[in-house]
Amino acid sequence: MINLFSLQNKTALITGATGVLGSAMAKGLFNAGAQVILLARKQEALQRLAHDISPHGKNILTVQADVLDEDALVKAKQQVHQAFGLLDILVNCAGGNQKGATILPSQTFFDLDTKAFNDVIELNLTGTMLPTKIFGTDITQKGKGSIINISSLAAFRPLTRVVGYASAKAAISNFTEWLAVELATKYGEGVRVNAIAPGFFLTEQNRELLTNADGSLTARGRSIISQTPFKRFGQPEELVGTLIWLCSDASKFVTGTVTLVDGGFNAFSGV
Secondary structure, eight states: OGGGGGTTOEEEEEEETHHHHHHHHHHHHHHTEEEEEEEESSSHHHHHHHHOOOOOOOOEEEOOTTTTTTHHHHEEEEEEHHHHOOSSEEEEOOOOGGGGGGOOTOOOOGGGHHHHHHHHIIIIIIIIHHHHHHHHHHHHTTTTTEEEOOOGGGSSOOOSSHHHHHHHHHHHHHHHHHHHHHHHHHHHHHEEEEEEOOOOOOTTTHHHHHTTTTTBOOHHHHHHTTTTTTTOOOOGGHHHHHHHHHHHHTTOOOOEEEEEESTGGOOOOOO
């Protein structure tokens, strides 16, 4: 049964690979046996991560590209094909938030920075759609493979302050379900599309919201922990098991799902 979860002889590309969550998932894909392509904007960070994952450079490739630059993604695809051929797995991990797309306690909705809101929507939603448009044809050409998007707990439970991010992630959940039906209907049951919705994990983007300079929790951080049955934040490596499951034959009859990894937060009513 353990072979169900193997990614041997599979080729996987992950966008946003150098982020806290992306790097953990990239390592997980590699350790499960996949050839891994790391895609991100900063070459130096890509090289560091690649060396950390595979010191001798075996079964790893770095590709510098912006997920919002369609021409750059087309060139990246050519680079991938030259190195490893067609993809079997695409993980859309690029995304993020901006301060201007959040509402501070001293603000109201009417103070929202419209440009920042639009930028966050574009980064997360278009930054998921475009790589799927460019690289997804590898999977449809093969007639089998997995596309994994990254949604969020905020798509299930609207959270105060993060209006731009929550809206974008809710759109990604909807896009995931729509695309799963579209591709299965037109290309067969071998082409699967799912999403992972992380709960609260400390990243560079939310650290200031959840922790103080001395490492103690902010009021928001304490509120989150009090409503999480596991009483802690998630560790990036704790996303890997769900990722491998969705990428592998272990989830062969699973498509159109958005799987929460949240320590029970969404299930807790507070009572």
